[in-house]
Amino acid sequence: xxxxxxxxxxxxxxxxxxxxxxxxxxxxxxxxxxxxxxxxxxxxxxxxxxxxxxxxxxxxxxxxxxxxxxxxxxxxxxxxxxxxxxxxxxxxxxxxxxxxxxxxxxxxxxxxxxxxxxxxxxxxxxxxxxxxxxxxxxxxxxxxxxxxxxxxxxxxxxxxxxxxxxxxxxxxxxxxxxxxxxxxxxxxxxxxxxxxxxxxxxxxxxxxxxxxxxxxxxxxxxxxxxxxxxxxxxxxxxx
Numbered sequence: 001x002x003x004x005x006x007x008x009x010x011x012x013x014x015x016x017x018x019x020x021x022x023x024x025x026x027x028x029x030x031x032x033x034x035x036x037x038x039x040x041x042x043x044x045x046x047x048x049x050x051x052x053x054x055x056x057x058x059x060x061x062x063x064x065x066x067x068x069x070x071x072x073x074x075x076x077x078x079x080x081x082x083x084x085x086x087x088x089x090x091x092x093x094x095x096x097x098x099x100x101x102x103x104x105x106x107x108x109x110x111x112x113x114x115x116x117x118x119x120x121x122x123x124x125x126x127x128x129x130x131x132x133x134x135x136x137x138x139x140x141x142x143x144x145x146x147x148x149x150x151x152x153x154x155x156x157x158x159x160x161x162x163x164x165x166x167x168x169x170x171x172x173x174x175x176x177x178x179x180x181x182x183x184x185x186x187x188x189x190x191x192x193x194x195x196x197x198x199x200x201x202x203x204x205x206x207x208x209x210x211x212x213x214x215x216x217x218x219x220x221x222x223x224x225x226x227x228x229x230x231x232x233x234x235x236x237x238x239x
Contacts, residue, residue, distance in 0.1 A: 008230045012127045016046065019120035026117065030109040035101045038121060044089035045125045048132045051086060055079030085182040087132060087164070088171025091219065093125025095176050130219070130227045133164050138231060152235055161223060162216075169215035173208055 020042050027034040058079070062072050096118045102109070137157045145151035152158075174180040178198045184191050198204055 008227070009131065012124070012131055015120060015124045015127065016042065019117065019124045022113070022117040022120060026109055026113065030113075032108060038096065038101065041089070041093055041096070042121070042124070044086070045093055045128050046090075048083050048086045048090055049128065051079065051083050052132065052135060055083070083132070083136075084164070084167060085171075085185065087129060088168045088175060089182065090125050090129035090132065091168050091215075092172050092175055094122045094215075095172065096121045096125075126219070126222060127226070129168060130223050133161055133223065134227045134231055136164070137161050138234065150235070152232065162220065165219040165223065166212065166216050168219065169212040170208075172215060173211045177204070177207070177211075 020039070023038045023042070024034060026032060055075070058075055059072065062068070062075055099114060099118060102114060107114075137160060140160055141148075141151040141157050144156065145154065148154070171182075174195075178194065180191070180194070199208075
């Protein structure tokens with residue numbers, strides 16, 4: 001059973017490597033410059049997982065060296081906030097499906113190559129995000145229901161997943177249509193002004209609603225089909 005559980009993270013890592021390799025090989029194969037925005041987006045896509053890893057290490061250090069509940073809660077809250085702010089960067093790769101990297105005419109890279117490349121990028125980003133959500137749901141259940149034999153029958157962790165996917169969809173919209181980055185929140189005054197200016201247009205509110213509903217449903221279905229079965233396998237293995 002453990003081998004089956006490991007297939008998902010191993011497959012996601014390999015898909016990330018494959019997508020990055022296609023982006024980098026496109027340049028020498030077809031005598032084109034490297035499209036660096038894609039490379040940057042791949043790096044940003046794995047950033048939430050790096051934050052989670054660092055957060056776990058810091059939490060373990062706090063528990064071992066400075067057993068303070070207040071400090072532990074503060075560290076966990078900080079990690080969670082940073083993680084939520086970075087998480088849309090993973091699923092943002094789905095927006096690469098617009099093929100904006102191709103030349104308008106006579107692009108030397110064949111279309112079939114770019115189709116596989118952007119699909120690999122989009123799927124790697126979506127799966128990176130879903131894997132992050134899976135880990136957080138698992139950690140939530142361990143913290144809240146450590147002695148429950150069947151904790152996933154309770155709705156609280158699934159509500160957490162749904163809210164997280166909703167926030168991710170909102171974040172992708174803000175990144176694509178308002179051109180926000182996660183670090184723009186370091187300048188809250190400018191952030192609020194730009195946001196208010198964007199949503200003064202009524203059509204933008206309708207676009208936001210449609211975008212968020214469609215993307216949240218898509219991510220939710222992907223979670224149920226691809227990721228949630230692994231979570232249930234882990235739960236079954238731990239009984």
